[in-house]
Amino acid sequence: MSDAPDSDVLGGSSDSPHQGSGRLVAVRHGATAWSVTLRHTGLSDLPLEPEGREQARAVGARLAHHRFARVLVSPLERARETSRLAGFPDAEVCDDLREWNYGAYEGLTTADIRAERPGWSLWRDGAPDGETLAEVAIRADRVVARVRAVAGDVLVFAHAHILRVVAARWLELPADDGSRWVLDPASVSVLGWERETPVIERWNDTGGEPLA
Secondary structure (H helix, E strand, O other): OOOOOOHHHHOOOOOOOOOOOOOEEEEEOOOOHHHHOOOOOOOOOOOOOHHHHHHHHHHHHHHOOOOOOEEEEOOOHHHHHHHHHOOOOOOEEOHHHOOOOOHHHOOOOHHHHHHHOOOOOHHHHOOOOOOOHHHHHHHHHHHHHHHHOOOOOEEEEEOHHHHHHHHHHHOOOOHHHHHHOOOOOOOEEEEEEEOOEEEEEEEEEOOOOOOO
């Protein structure tokens, strides 16, 4: 994969106009064996742990009374299982929502990687044989454009790193600003608007409050 940066993608401007008043409601998948142990889980297709299945059902209860114009889901099983258990079995698979490809660092923890590369940061240094930040940001921009083209709220089930990049691009910030916020399993986040300005309405909410 190309390591050449894309200045538009890595910079602070997204080409997606404000086409409607809909919001992007993001759900990170429930817990897996690797998320519990903080191992980088990119394209490995792990199922949810029992805890993750319970988390998915709880998320479904929070979303049950909200009307969504569209529901999108990553093609990876942990996100699709979360979607099904949350009550959205017919969610549309969106390949752009797959997790960052961590290449040679798949399955490793940050501590494992830093034992060989002190000070390593995925956001700055990337992963050998994996995707670059610019490549992930291109996918995130397509997600943002797709959501903004819909009249009404769009629900997406996906993964921590891709959703953090999506959030940065929704806010029209550089992609690496996604490094500045965390996203826990089975959390609900809402990206919306204050008049014409894209904003975060809710972030990393793992409580029991229903979606407004």
